[in-house]
Amino acid sequence: MRKLFGNRRRGRDSLGGFDGHVVRNAERDLFLFKRRLAIAGLAVIVAFGGLIARFVYLQVYRHGHYETLAESNRIAVVPIAPNRGVITDRNGVVLAQSHSAYTLEIQPSRVRDLDATIDALAELVDVTPRDRKRFRKLLEESKNFESLPLRTKLTDEEVARFAVNRYRFPGVEIKARLFRHYPFGEVGSHFLGHIGRINDKDLEKIAEWEATANYKGTDYIGKLGVEYSYERELHGTTGVEEVEVDAGGRAVRTLSRSSPVAGNNLRLSIDIKLQQAAEAAFGERRGALVALDPGTGEVLAFVSKPGFDPNLFVDGIDPASWKELNESPDKPLLNRPLRGAYPPGSTIKPFLALGALTSGKRTPTQSISDPGYFQIPGHSHRFRDDKPGGHGMVDMHKSIVVSCDTYYYVLASETDIDDTHAFMSTLGFGGLTGIDIDGEQPGVLPSRDWKRKRFAGRNYRDDHRKWYLGDSISAGIGQGYTAFTPVQQAHAVAIVANNGVAFRPHIVKQVEDVRTGEVRQVAAEPARTLAVKPEHLALVREAMVGVNKEGTGTRAFAGAKYVAGGKTGTAQVFSLKGEKYEASKIDERLRDHAWYVAYAPADAPRIALAVLVENGGFGAQSAAPIARRVFDYFLLGDPLAGPAPVAPGGDPEDESD
Numbered sequence: 001m002r003k004l005f006g007n008r009r010r011g012r013d014s015l016g017g018f019d020g021h022v023v024r025n026a027e028r029d030l031f032l033f034k035r036r037l038a039i040a041g042l043a044v045i046v047a048f049g050g051l052i053a054r055f056v057y058l059q060v061y062r063h064g065h066y067e068t069l070a071e072s073n074r075i076a077v078v079p080i081a082p083n084r085g086v087i088t089d090r091n092g093v094v095l096a097q098s099h100s101a102y103t104l105e106i107q108p109s110r111v112r113d114l115d116a117t118i119d120a121l122a123e124l125v126d127v128t129p130r131d132r133k134r135f136r137k138l139l140e141e142s143k144n145f146e147s148l149p150l151r152t153k154l155t156d157e158e159v160a161r162f163a164v165n166r167y168r169f170p171g172v173e174i175k176a177r178l179f180r181h182y183p184f185g186e187v188g189s190h191f192l193g194h195i196g197r198i199n200d201k202d203l204e205k206i207a208e209w210e211a212t213a214n215y216k217g218t219d220y221i222g223k224l225g226v227e228y229s230y231e232r233e234l235h236g237t238t239g240v241e242e243v244e245v246d247a248g249g250r251a252v253r254t255l256s257r258s259s260p261v262a263g264n265n266l267r268l269s270i271d272i273k274l275q276q277a278a279e280a281a282f283g284e285r286r287g288a289l290v291a292l293d294p295g296t297g298e299v300l301a302f303v304s305k306p307g308f309d310p311n312l313f314v315d316g317i318d319p320a321s322w323k324e325l326n327e328s329p330d331k332p333l334l335n336r337p338l339r340g341a342y343p344p345g346s347t348i349k350p351f352l353a354l355g356a357l358t359s360g361k362r363t364p365t366q367s368i369s370d371p372g373y374f375q376i377p378g379h380s381h382r383f384r385d386d387k388p389g390g391h392g393m394v395d396m397h398k399s400i401v402v403s404c405d406t407y408y409y410v411l412a413s414e415t416d417i418d419d420t421h422a423f424m425s426t427l428g429f430g431g432l433t434g435i436d437i438d439g440e441q442p443g444v445l446p447s448r449d450w451k452r453k454r455f456a457g458r459n460y461r462d463d464h465r466k467w468y469l470g471d472s473i474s475a476g477i478g479q480g481y482t483a484f485t486p487v488q489q490a491h492a493v494a495i496v497a498n499n500g501v502a503f504r505p506h507i508v509k510q511v512e513d514v515r516t517g518e519v520r521q522v523a524a525e526p527a528r529t530l531a532v533k534p535e536h537l538a539l540v541r542e543a544m545v546g547v548n549k550e551g552t553g554t555r556a557f558a559g560a561k562y563v564a565g566g567k568t569g570t571a572q573v574f575s576l577k578g579e580k581y582e583a584s585k586i587d588e589r590l591r592d593h594a595w596y597v598a599y600a601p602a603d604a605p606r607i608a609l610a611v612l613v614e615n616g617g618f619g620a621q622s623a624a625p626i627a628r629r630v631f632d633y634f635l636l637g638d639p640l641a642g643p644a645p646v647a648p649g650g651d652p653e654d655e656s657d
Helices: 002-016 026-061 063-074 114-122 129-141 156-164 200-208 225-229 231-235 272-282 319-327 345-359 396-401 405-413 417-425 448-454 469-475 486-497 534-550 619-636
Strands: 075-080 094-106 148-154 172-181 195-197 220-222 239-245 251-258 265-268 287-292 299-305 368-370 373-375 382-384 392-394 501-503 508-512 519-521 526-529 565-571 593-600 607-613
Touching (some): 129 148, 272 287, 272 299, 345 417, 345 565, 345 593, 396 405, 486 501, 486 607
Antiparallel strands (some): 094 172, 195 220, 239 251, 565 593, 593 607
């Protein structure tokens, strides 16, 4: 029995698992296999279906998009900077123009080791320490992906040396760029201005113009003077070039090109030869001169001494030059005609006289007795005249010719300062003349309201804000709070010379559209006409002629072949507190400023000007000879060059101004 059951157990194991083996169900296994195969097949079909659907989506529905991306990888769109417009003087002499030169440029994002790359490049081309400093400065100010110049104005030999070794320098290229050139250097630097690299402030301004696209590829923009004020005329229209590039980013061929359009050309009213003569007349003296055509408002000469060389800024000014210009006590970067406000001294007297005639405060024949001083009743202080003992009986004509301070002390004491302010403002004082270059300052034409605002705040007491009679008397001889700019002075004397008709001063005479060839004239429309009587203007002009015939300008205009009207002025820089003025005992920069305003010829004025010599002393000695030199050149073509002589000293009466 044991054997029998033992055999049966083993048999069951072999057939149904009695011996530990499982009997496989073939049908069930086949079913499972087919099910798994179906699932796998379905997954494969779904996967391939998804791929096919994706391919259809990308190739059919998104074809245009990816074709554009592919083309962008193959085609580079390169902006082409336009040639900046040419600036010439009134006779067509070029004052500023652009020229093309090769530049070695680095794209920092494509260079692993900048220092090593620059060192290697220095073995091929001349890279100075200044070039390295400028590059580092640009790198700090610019985006990492921008192409930045390392060396500019490469020679043909340097270009050839780099071209042979270009494969060694990924991210380094030779580019042709436009550079501005000012052939006359310092001459006219303050009205011309200069260009400089575009900064964040410039980008904001460009965005305000909605011209961002038009400045793609442009690195420089006008910073001062005409270059700044007429930037949108001078810049032009940026072009575009589509270039096929290889995998290394190198251009293979040009596919299309839209040429840039150069900026418009400007013809200025400046006569550069007259400008040179005027600047030479100053010599090493500091100061300003503005000469206008009284019948049009055109600026004939615009001098600010000392000046600067605008070429220094074209390629990025080096730190040493910038420090020298910025820290110089002579302030060569200061635009004196527009931004320098100086006490006018006695040059204010013809304008005050015209105001007194207009208001009825004075008549032509009304006289005062000048004892040599003026004293406010009840006060011990005396306002001194320059001539000890005085000028005797003085009428209006004589007050201008001999520059009698006492006459204007008395006039100021009898005239309300607000009335004086109202009349003087019609001549352009205390406001902007509207000249077409940026940066003009209004100067100071005092009034009660001006003083209240000037001394507002907790740091000042009520008596600081009050207007006193002494304030009026100081203003009556162009001192105290009064301060005018040279362009205001030139503008005012031009109005007097032009019989009361005022034209807005402007430096740009014509704008030439390079696309159409059309020349647009800058209109010389009268800004306003003074509400004064012709006979009053005639009296003042006759007295100004007398200044050069028998008064304070006699020596400077001795022997002139024309008749000129003028007025000298001496502006006190600091108070002597009653002491006698002796220039030789005073520091040079504390000496009086010298003024001279004038026009010529007297019967039909073609030029009116204002001259200021800083710390020059008497206007008759320092400023009037410069005006004489300018008039001689403009009216007679006198080629005399060099500094104008300082007129010799003389009697106090002769030099009182």
